[in-house]
Amino acid sequence: MTRREFTVADEYQYDHRSPVRWLASHILRYPVLLVTFLVTTFGMAGSQSMSAVMVGRAFDTVVQEAGVAALTGAALLVVAAYVGYGLFDIVNSMAIRVLAQRVERDARDELYLSLLSKSQTFHGRQRVGDLMARATNDVQQVNQFVSPALGMTTESTLTLVIPLITIATLNTNLLLAPVLFLTGLTFALRYHNQNLRPVAGQLRQRFGVMNAGLAETITGIEVVKGFAQEPAEEARFSENAQGYRDAFVREGEVNARYLPLLLYGVAFGLAFGHALLLFQQGAISVGQVITFMALLGTLRSPIRFLLTTSSVVQQSLASARRILEMILTETELDQNTGGIAKPMVG
Numbered sequence: 419m420t421r422r423e424f425t426v427a428d429e430y431q432y433d434h435r436s437p438v439r440w441l442a443s444h445i446l447r448y449p450v451l452l453v454t455f456l457v458t459t460f461g462m463a464g465s466q467s468m469s470a471v472m473v474g475r476a477f478d479t480v481v482q483e484a485g486v487a488a489l490t491g492a493a494l495l496v497v498a499a500y501v502g503y504g505l506f507d508i509v510n511s512m513a514i515r516v517l518a519q520r521v522e523r524d525a526r527d528e529l530y531l532s533l534l535s536k537s538q539t540f541h542g543r544q545r546v547g548d549l550m551a552r553a554t555n556d557v558q559q560v561n562q563f564v565s566p567a568l569g570m571t572t573e574s575t576l577t578l579v580i581p582l583i584t585i586a587t588l589n590t591n592l593l594l595a596p597v598l599f600l601t602g603l604t605f606a607l608r609y610h611n612q613n614l615r616p617v618a619g620q621l622r623q624r625f626g627v628m629n630a631g632l633a634e635t636i637t638g639i640e641v642v643k644g645f646a647q648e649p650a651e652e653a654r655f656s657e658n659a660q661g662y663r664d665a666f667v668r669e670g671e672v673n674a675r676y677l678p679l680l681l682y683g684v685a686f687g688l689a690f691g692h693a694l695l696l697f698q699q700g701a702i703s704v705g706q707v708i709t710f711m712a713l714l715g716t717l718r719s720p721i722r723f724l725l726t727t728s729s730v731v732q733q734s735l736a737s738a739r740r741i742l743e744m745i746l747t748e749t750e751l752d753q754n755t756g757g758i759a760k761p762m763v764g
Contacts, residue, residue, distance in 0.1 A: 429531060430447070430524070430528075432444060432528060434742060434745065434746055437735050437738035437739045437742055438735070438738075440738060440742050441521075441560065441563060441734075441735075441738055444521045444524055444525060444560075445517065445521060445564065445568075447520075447524065448517055448520055448521075451513050451514075451516055451517040451520075452517065454509065454510075454513040455510060455513040455514045455517065455569065455572075456572070458506045458507075458509045458510035458513065459506075459510055459569075459572055459573050459576055460576060460580075461502065461503075461506035461510075462503055462506045462507055462510060462573065462576075463573070463576040463577050463579075463580040463581075464580060465499045465500070465502040465503035465506060466499075466503055466577065466580075466581075466716055467580050467581050467583075467584040467713060467716070468495075468499045469496050469499035469500055469503070470581075470584070470709050470712035470713045470716065471584060471709050472492055472495045472496040472499060473496055473708060473709065473712055474705035474706055474707075474708045474709025474710075474712065475492050475705055475709075476489060476492035476493060476496065476705070477704055477705040477708050478703055478704065478705030478706075479492055479705075481703070481704055481705070510569075510573075514564065514565045514568070514569040515565050517564055517565070518561045518562075518564035518565035519561065521560060521561065521563075521564050522557055522558065522560055522561035522564075525557050525560045525741065526553065526557045528745065529552070529553055529557065529741055529744065529745060530553070532744065532745040533549075533553075533744075536747070540747065545630035545633075545634065546630065546633050546634070546637070547626070547629040547630030547631065547632060547633030547634060548626040548627070548629065548630035549630075549744075550629065550633065551625060551626040551629040551630070552626065552737075552740050552741055552744055555625065555629075555737075556622065556737035556738075556740050556741050557737075557741065559622075559733055559734045559737035559738075560734060560737060560738060560741070562730050562733075562734055563730065563731065563734030563735075563737075563738070566726075566727065566730070567727045567730040567731045567734060570723045570724075570726070570727045571723075571724070571727045571731070573720065573723070574719075574720030574721075574723045574724050574727070575720075577716060577717070577719070577720040578600065578603075578717060578720055581596075581713040581714070581716055581717065582596055582597070582600070584709075584713055585710060585713055588702065588706050588709060588710060589696065589701060589702050589706065591692075591696055591701065592689075592692070592693065592696070592702070592710050594692060595685050595688045595689035595692055596685070596689065596714065596717075598685065599681060599682065599685035599689075599717075602681045602685075603678050603681060603682075603721070606677040606678050606681060607678065607724065607728070609677070610672070610675075610676060610677065610678075610728060611728055611732065613672045613675075614669070614672050614673070614728055614729060614732045615732050615735075617665065617668045617669045617672055617732075618669065618729065618732035618733045618735070618736050619732075619736040619739070620665045620668075621662070621665040621666060621669055621733065621736070622733060622736040622737055622740060623736075623740075624658070624661045624662040624664075624665045625662055626740070627658055627661070627662075628655070628658040628659055628661070628662050631654060631655060631658050632655060632658075635651045635654075635655065669729065673725060673728075673729060676725050678721050678724065678725070679721060679722070679725070682717065682718065682721050685714075686714055689710070689711075689714055690711060693707045693710050693711065694707070
């Protein structure tokens with residue numbers, strides 16, 4: 419418990435040990451929404467894989483000349499899989515977006531309560547612009563951490579794992595290229611996030627500095643004009659804006675070196691050649707080749723999503739770190755709960 423000049427009764431206690439634990443404690447406050455999101459995400463990934471399997475079986479039905487009835491049944495199953503995917507997607511989007519809004523509301527509420535508990539000395543030492551950047555932009559970034567970052571990351575992970583399970587049911591020999599690809603993907607994502615983390619933190623810090631400088635200039639605009647300091651203030655703002663711009667460009671340079679898309683292209687070609695080799699050997703059918711390539715095709719979207727979510731996650735963690743730093747800052751004057759309260763007489 420940090421030292422405070424004032425306390426609020428019945429305040430919800432969150433985990434302040436790290437930014438990740440703090441965000442997790444906010445999310446876990448709403449288990450129903452979280453479970454709904456996870457269940458529907460599993461349903462979406464399963465429906466997507468099932469539709470690919472049904473398309474492959476439809477091709478086998480045509481090749482084997484099994485008849486119109488069998489082809490109609492396979493087509494209806496494909497339609498059912500896509501309808502199920504759509505229904506799961508509607509509930510999934512609603513759950514994760516409501517969860518994101520509630521987490522943002524609670525984070526802002528916690529920050530405001532923390533600021534109310536600080537002493538006037540603390541507030542006098544803060545730069546108003548930086549404080550407002552933490553209370554507005556950084557809190558909004560927490561919303562982005564839940565939706566779309568957390569939602570897309572979870573969906574991408576399941577969309578990478580469930581197709582592998584489905585491929586294993588077709589023929590275990592087909593797992594060679596996908597497993598090699600996922601191994602390379604793991605190392606590539608780790609390398610990408612290691613390079614992105616410091617850049618994202620600097621980006622949030624430069625935004626706070628730019629916002630604070632601009633707020634101070636606008637607040638004291640009469641003094642600036644009275645001493646004819648407009649050129650100096652303009653140069654200072656340009657310098658801060660240039661620093662923010664440079665950090666933004668460095669983030670773009672890191673994202674431009676996103677290797678998983680290259681690895682996916684190589685793996686897709688190798689997997690197709692491997693599938694054709696197994697087909698020539700009679701180990702798999704035409705429908706299984708089509709199913710296999712359709713399942714590999716579903717991996718393209720999550721790999722693209724991970725490029726977007728990696729940047730959002732790192733910026734959100736940097737914002738959470740800045741908010742948590744403000745919440746955990748202690749005041750010099752603690753609340754005196756053991757004080758004496760008596761009517762003044764004399």
